[in-house]
Amino acid sequence: MLFPFLIIACLTLASAAVAMMLRNLIHSALLLVLSWAGIAAFYLWAGAEFIAFAQILVYVGAISMVVLFAVLLTRPSRDVDLPLPAPTVLRIASGLMAAAMVASVLLTAVLATRITGGRSHAPNLTVKDLGALLAGPHAASLLVVGVILTVALLGAIIIAAPAPAERPEDQP
């Protein structure tokens, strides 16, 4: 039971680490996708099927596309790696600060978790139970998320809507 976990953990961490170090952004993005898939595999190992597939659907299927799209649209050339700027005190300081912030968030989360000793079996949750939980006790948070997403979508539509005059020459 431990062996698959070790493999998954090593793969996830290694791909994440390599993704950070590579200078080729596309390679980094693809490795990031691999580490997301590793996290999904971890969920699967832990018996949380639904979360695992949702992770793949959302991260591997959708977010990775957005990341790659952004990289393709913003990179001036994929052949030339941008030169590393010389490290200045400001750069080092801001880097350290960002790292410290992320680490503190993670540490707080880890330390706040009560790790019960002994072997606990995974809760036998079906999708239906998850749905009932979401629509029952957690309905308020679901609604808030829904409203935020709707607002975001509306904003996107308003930004993307063309002025009536400049419609494309022929519509489908």
Next chain:
Amino acid sequence: MLGTGLIKGLAVTAKNLVGSYHDPARYTTVEYPEVKPPLPEAYRNFPFLVSESADDPMGTLRCVACQICEKECPPQCIYIEKSKDKKPDAAGKLQIYPTVFAIDTSVCMSCQICVEVCPFDSIKMDQVYEVATPGRYGDLLLNREQLAKSNAYYHQIRPTEAAEVDGRLAAERKAAEEKAKAAAAAKAALPPKPAAPSPAAKLPDESRRSPQGEGGAAKPPAEGAQP
């Protein structure tokens, strides 16, 4: 309404799909190497030499090696050598004949100018199209023997035009015969002379050949009248 166009389009393709199994109009492909599509009569590709008889193509070539085609040919793909002696042609007249008549089909552009300038109707456009050969140079250079094809073949590929040509030749021949007869009559009125053997030797030759030409001329109009 949105979608009606899609359905119309799908109906068109469905009709074609089903129709291709029972309606020949919707299945127009001809499977070429096995089935050859009928060529239109006006289709032309590479010239050939017309001979009167299929049995003796070299002896009955209409060509008299006048070399007009050789001179007119724009890409200059025709090469002719004249004979030293003379042979009687279809009309019975003694004519020079080509000892060498070669067309380089790798150069020929099927422009039909040779056909148009020929005063003897001896070169016509062929309808061959499977002309691939293993040899790049020699095999594409067609000689007299390869170029000669019978008048019957000409009738086969281009019936209307061949009938017209035959009619014209027959009329010319008749006129020539009448002229010869008139001349003979005029000569007969005159005292006999020793030059008689040579026309006499020629006449059987002509009688052997001319029925063929006239037969060929008489048939196609009848065939053409039927459909």
Next chain:
Amino acid sequence: MSAALPLSAASGANALLERLPVVLRDGLLGYLPESLRWIVSGLITIAALLAVFGLLFAYLTLAERKLLGRIQNRPGPNRTGWFGLLQPFADAVKALTKEDIVPREADAVLHYLAPVVLVALSLMGFAVLPFGRLLVPVELDSAVLYFFAAGAATELAVFMAGWASRNKYSLLAAMRALAQLISYELPLLLSFVPVIMLAGTLSTTEIVTAQGGWTLGFLPHWHVLTPWGFAGFVIFMIAALAESNRSPFDLPEAESELIAGHLTEYSGFKYALFFMAEYFGMCALSGMAVTLFLGGWQAPCAFLEFIPSYAWFGAKLLALLFGFIWIRATLPRLRMDQLTRLAWKFLVPLALINLGTAAFWFLTAGWSGPLQLVRWAVAVALVVVPFLLLGRRLTAGVAPRTYRYAT
């Protein structure tokens, strides 16, 4: 393949045919020691899937070429074997013996990985399709989610292929693949949410079971025969065309504009793998459509139940695949902006409204008698009216193009 479901009494007569694949597998497993059985059982399932769908792929290419040919007034491949039946194998030999060219500038690792990843991902979808009453490779609680998770990742492989080739056409294809995914993924996912709402489960077997039974013995309870199910099915199939990169949404390939898009720099067997993945994806999506909307392996009429369930699944699958080919033969390719507009301005709103229709249908399940008619009328109106309004909006100002100078 788990034999979890008991056979109903009606199918007692065909029990042997129905059980035949399972019986065969169990017979084979009987010769093996207990410790090996689980892995061999899995391997047999994989081998059977690969064999069946590999052959289906081979003959689907032939059928597609034949049908396209017939539609275009020509016979299609008919030289290799009787009626061209050996053509797929000739193609395979050709693909295998061709030189595998990798461009010098290409990203060799990604260039190599892309077709492998694509085929692997497109094969994964088959794992959760219920091919028959007893033929479900893997029973998953969230099978539908798994299926679409695997499907969504395929576009990543297309991107890898396009980017790694270092070719402008391939890169454009990669961009198009991403843009296309962003457009159609939402309607695809939204279109089957009603099915999950009404069936109350994400498990494919349970969704099929929920569609069992007949009214009056010949009207099946398939989802496609309800107003919301029909709308969902149509939206699903349109999005599935885009997901499997088939005409009229074959924008990444787009032979006429992008040479062959992401396939430009591929040759030999890798090229064949891309094709294999395309057809596998097409089969898997059709299988999912059959499962979600067309009643899966259920027979259309009660008296036709003597035919084994997997035959029904196969028949429905083939019918949908024929639809794919028929559409390819008919419709011209859309432009990128047209696809995006179609997806976001037409399919997404329709799919969202369809959720409401399904909710209405769910809430009025108890209506009977004349109320049943009202239920149908309201549901049909909820489908048709938005379709007409949105369709009018989408096609506003569109008329056959007029040319000012050409005649």
